[in-house]
Amino acid sequence: MLLKSKYTLYFYILLFFIVCLLFIQTQFYLSISYKEALNFYENSSILSFITQASVYLFGQSDLALRLPFICMYIFSVVLMYKITENYFKYEMDRFISICLFMVLPGVLSASLLVNTAIICIFLTLLYIYYYEKYGKHLYYLLPFLLFVDNSFAILFLALFLFSFKTKDRKLLYFSTILFVLSIFIYGIFTDGRPKGFLIDTFGIYAAILSPVLFLYFLYSLYRVLIKKEMDLSWYIASTALLLSILASFRQRIYIEDFAPYVVVVIPAIVKIFLHSYRVRLKEFRTTYNIIAITTILFLSINILFTFVNKPIYLLLERSDKHFVHQYHFVKELSKELKNRNINGVFCDDKSLALRLKFYGIKETEDYFLSEFEFYGYDEKISINYYDKELFRVYIKKLI
Structure with missing residues (x-):
């Protein structure tokens, strides 16, 4: 119990530190982009409602503009921490998992920018948390998700596939109806002449997860499939990955539509890695040490560039x-x-x-x-x- 309390304290200290960095970055280093200005002034979307409400309450500033998304980041991190409460054997493993999730480039950037990515992460984790805690699906939330963002079609499809494993007819019917409605409302976007962008997609995934972690992510999904230990998070992440790959054969994808559903499988990746590491003798852990060190190195560089990126201008001939x-x-x-x-x-x-x-x-x-x-x-x-x-x-x- 004392060990658990110690790591819980570490977790909240780290979360507080990262949130402070997000506030500083927002207030002093970021300006509103054109897309964000469109969402604030001209578009009619959930982003428009959220940002306008925040600015109305807290005044017109960059901090007020981005505050809802930083709050969504906090809620998402806390939800992920709650989801993994009984997932790991050792409390240190749980702490490693939540630290990795907190500093993922894709999660950090989503918390700073006015887009739906962090909203999708939060609502997906909320759904997973409810299912893990109560063993029931949060059906009341699903119709609401239909009108939040078009990318929730990925979640509906994942639930459709998951219903076959659990033999849940109610989930089957519910997810099917919502998936069809999502396609009917938002359509299937196709852009120009068919052209392959698979390598580009893998490159973007490597950027939002870090290169080594993305490769291990692919291996972990395969490993879980072989061992037939697929849970709800695995179905969501695998569905998002598969759809993004299929779409990449036709056009360049919007990674914001897929990344929120990929990051939910981070605890499974950490669990597989640490188990594989511990069952080997020290002299056979070299490969895993290299993977861990390289991942930490790439994540550290990404964190540095997220919060301290202006010096990069000194290395570029063109600022754009x-x-x-x-x-x-x-x-x-x-x-x-x-x-x-x-x-x-x-x-x-x-x-x-x-x-x-x-x-x-x-x-x-x-x-x-x-x-x-x-x-x-x-x-x-x-x-x-x-x-x-x-x-x-x-x-x-x-x-």
């Missing part, structure tokens, strides 16, 4: 090649404009105008602002990171 370029510069630009008593501009780039609107720069005809140099401009504003000019705009007073 940075992987989070679309989430930078606009907050700093709005501050520079306000310092010059410019509270309204007319932009030739409508996406930039919409992003500036979030920071109080209205769309007026007092000033003309462009990212491209033009004849007769009055002033140039440069945004520098580490004394390197990375973003600039040119301004002309019109009135």
Whole structure:
């Protein structure tokens, strides 16, 4: 009991530390992207409702914009910790599992950005938790999921397949109806001429899980299948993986639709790895030590780049090649404009105008602002990171 309490304390300390990092990253380093601005101002979706409600309650700031998704991250982590309560023999194994889940690149990035990924992770874990705790399916939740996101068709299909294992007719009928309705409402998206993107898909999975962990993830799914120990989490993860692979033969996939259902199988991966490690003598553990060290190394690099990524600009010739370029510069630009008593501009780039609107720069005809140099401009504003000019705009007073 004392050992369990010790690891529980470690877990909450680590969670608190990561959440603090998320708050700092949100408040000081991220700007609203164009897609996020569209969701906030123009689209009618669950993301629009969540972000507008949060900003209404807590004021218009980046922290308020992203606070609901950080909260979803906290709830998801706690749910995963609850799900694994009786899953591992040793409390240390459970702690390793939850640590791995908490720092996955895909989970961390989902908690920082305005998208449905972290919502899907939370609701999927909620469903799994209810099933694991009570041995019953949370049927009241399923119809609600139909209107949250189109990707829940993956969960409905996984439940359909799972119903054959458990011989649950109610689940069979329920999941079938919801899957068909999901396809009817959202359709099956096809894009352009058929073209293979399988390697791209594997590359994205390697990025959101880390390369070594993704390979071991594939092995773990196969291992569970061979031993016929498939549980609900395995069905969800396997269905998501299989559908993403099949879709990749036709088109480039949106990884946000599949990743939330893949990460739920992390405890099974950890359990298989630690069991395989412990049944071997020390002299035969070299391969597993290499896997563990390499995974920790890649995850550490990913964590570092998640929270400290601006120095990467120093290594790039073009700033727009940075992987989070679309989430930078606009907050700093709005501050520079306000310092010059410019509270309204007319932009030739409508996406930039919409992003500036979030920071109080209205769309007026007092000033003309462009990212491209033009004849007769009055002033140039440069945004520098580490004394390197990375973003600039040119301004002309019109009135």
